[in-house]
Amino acid sequence: MEDLTPSPTSEDAQSSQDGIEHVRPTTSMRLDFSTTTVTELSTDAAQDLIDQSIRLGCPRKTPNDFVFLANIGEGAYSQVFRCREVDTDAIFAVKVLQKAHLTRHNKTDAIVREKNILNYLTQECGGHPFITQLYTHFHDQARIYFVMGLVDGGDLGESLCHFGSFDLQTTRFFASEIVSGLQFLHDHKVVHRDMKPENVLIQRTGHTLIGDFGSAQTFDGLVLSQEGFNEDNQTTSRSLDSEESPPPRHKYYSEDEEESTARRTTFVGTALYVSPEMLADGDVGPQTDIWGLGCIMFQCLAGQPPFRAVNQYHLLKRIQELDYTFPEGFPDEAKEIIGKILIANPNNRITIQEMMKHTFFEGVDWKNIASATPPVLHAYIPATFGEPEYYSNIAPEDVEPGLDENAMLRLMNMADLISSQPSTPSTSDHQGEPFAATALQRTDAQKEKAKIREQKLQEQRLNNPFHIFTNNLLILKQGYLEKKRGLFARRRLFLLTEGPHLLYIDVPNKVLKGEIPWTPCMQIEVKNPGTFFIHTPNRVYYLFDGEKKADEWRQAIEEVRKRYAKVIEQTFDVATRDGTFGSIYGKKKSRKEMIREQKALRRKQEKEEKRELKAEQQVNKKLSMQMDKKSP
Structure with missing residues (x-):
């Protein structure tokens, strides 16, 4: 972001006679591109400061009180940075929102509500170990800043994407912490309204945090402070008037005339996890969050959400009609509690208190839940299709690449400072590979191999209907495999090329x-x-060969990997550095799309050949004319 680069001549702040610090309109966040390690000490220091802010109130801060280290996430209306507080060296996450962007999209009121809810939950309610906590907030003329505890363990959605599903014990652990967090929210009359795996953050310790309160609302008549972002409180939040005693708190109250425990609302949230009452634009209360939790529990155990469809229209219809089934192998103890959650009428849905007493959570120490030991996540496939359950013997850290200098620079948005390397290796990297097309001088043996390869490729073009998917590369092995994800499986044709x-x-x-x-x-x-x-860095693929030839697949894949070791390493290094993994491997394509691409490629090649032929003819014509002139 160019506008975040600090001006070398700008002053951090100017003091006026009224004693209030005014940040210049051009004040920018300071970016530090040095290699920074987030340690437990720095995050513990941040938590200590948050605890102190709960006792004394949010400290007054400006952007110049933080060094912005790395961009760690982006949303529709915000960016999140890893930041270090200058005075304490504590590491925080700072959510930054552009005021002009919020105004254009009419989102300012929603951000004010989010700030006031976070402030209320942290400052007034004392915070909760499984709920995002706000350290402070401030704004200048261009931006709004929320400073929160840093969560660098990803989220539940990422973990589900990587592992596919979890066993019963792991699901119970995650669900119990979400239940505890929701109980805190609902006891303080706040409904989250967007419960989904991506909003369940995973801390470094393995415990969870419910995050993203952009859709949250109060209920049961609770009215929060309506303080927004204006010139009077610019670059400040609630000030620390005295270190001896906490500042006066905002007053939060319930309107006696408001008797309903829910609020009428419009549809927000993610369609896969949205409740029927939200689709009906009806009364939305705590039971909406319980519905989202039920969908999360289903996905943790089954590998897919309970409601799925080819498009959003059919998806929403299935939710309204409760059109879902438990797949074969789904645990009975989980079926019962989820069946009591996924009920269309929210008044008939199981409550938080009833869930905590359910046999599914038997053995959970609710009073000391924050001290429970988180499970170690491993690749896992549940028992299904006549196969027993399997746990992987490979830990995630065995396949995750290290954070080298290139990766760190990419995280800090400095990839452009490194000399760019081509994603396609040079021809010298292919020397000695039997199937690589190079412009190097070939030996007789290489020419013979190339000839054999071309014969095989020609036969493949004529006889293999799946050649169209190979981008004109030779298929080395193919076969049908069951591609499993939790309790679901899809039969796919795999091509190793x-x-x-x-x-x-x-x-x-x-x-x-x-x-x-x-x-x-x-x-x-x-x-x-x-x-x-x-096992790959971002995902584990679970495959089943009905012909019982798993080891043949392993040998074939290993052989190809050794043959192309240099290509794989170079491509991976570039993709990791530049964040271009998806673009290198491309999006999903239909057979028609690939045929169109092949035809377009052939037309392009034909045009180039005609152009070259025409150029050659012109050169020959000129040479012929010159020869004619020289002849007597």
Whole structure:
């Protein structure tokens, strides 16, 4: 962001006679591009400061009190930075919102509500270990800033994407902490309204935090302070008038005339987890959050949300009609409690108090839940389709690449300072590879191999209907595999090709569904003759071969990986540095799209050949004319 770069001549602040610090309109956040390590001490220091702010009130801060280290996330209306407080070295997450952008999209009131709810939950209610806590907030003429505790363990959505599903014990752990957090919210008359895996953050310790209160509202008549962002409180929040005693608090009260425990609202949230009452534009209260929790629990155990459809219209219709089923192998103890959650009428839905007493949560020490030991997450496939459950013997850290200098610079938005390298390796990197097309002088043996390859490729073009998906590369192995995710599985045709590529295709619909990324840290783990896992940094793929040839797949993949080791390493390094992993492997394409691309490529090649032929003819014509002039 260019406008976040500090001006070398700007002053941090100017003091006026009234004693209030005024930040200049051009004041910018200070960006530090030095390598920074987030330690437990720095995050513990931040939590101590948050605890202090609960006792004494939010401290007055400006952007110049923080060094902005790295951009760690972006939303529709905000960016989140990892920041270090100058005076304390404590590490925080700072959410930054552009006022002009909020005004254009009529979101200012929503941000004011979010700030006041976070301030209320932290300052007035004392905070909760499983709820995002606000350290302070401030604003200048251009931006609004929320300073919160840093959560750098990702979120539940990312973990589900990586592992697919969890076992019963892990699901119970996550669900119990969410229940505890929701109980705190509902006891203080706040409803989150957007419960989904992406809003359940995972702390460094393994415990969770409910985050993103952009859709939250109060209920049961609770009215919060309506203080917004204006010139009177610019660059300040509630000031610390005295270190000996806390400042006067905002008054929060309930309107006696408001008897309803819910509020009428319009549809917000993510469609996969939205409740029927929100779709009906009806009364929304605490039971809406319980519905979202039920969907999360279902997905943790099954690998997919309970309601799925080809488009949003059919998805919303299924939610309204409660059109869902438990897949084979779903745990009975979880079926009962989720069945009591996913009920259309919120008044008939199980309550938080009833959930805490349910046998599903038997053994949970609710009073000391914050001291429970989080489970270690491992790749796991539940028992299904006649196969037993399997736990991986490979820990996630065994496949995650380290944070080298390039990765750190990319996180700090400095990738442009590194000399760019091509994503396609040079021809010298392919020397000695039998299938690589190079412009180097070939030996007779290489020429013979190239000839054999071309013959195989020509036969593949004529006889293999899936050649169209290969981008004219030779298929080295192909076969049908069950691609599992939790309790669900889809039959896909897998193609192992030169390049290397490992593609999977939806044959009935003739669609390339995706590609398993090749990385230097990829690991193949065979569990039995038919089942094997492929571990990649961002995801574990669970595959089953009905012909019981899992080890053949492992050997073929390993052989290709060794052959293309240099290509894989260079491509992975560039993608990791530049954040271009998705663009390198491309989006899903249908057979028609690939045919169109092939035709367009052929037309382009034909035009180039005609252009070259024409240029050659013109050169020959000129030479001929010159020769004619020289001849007597």
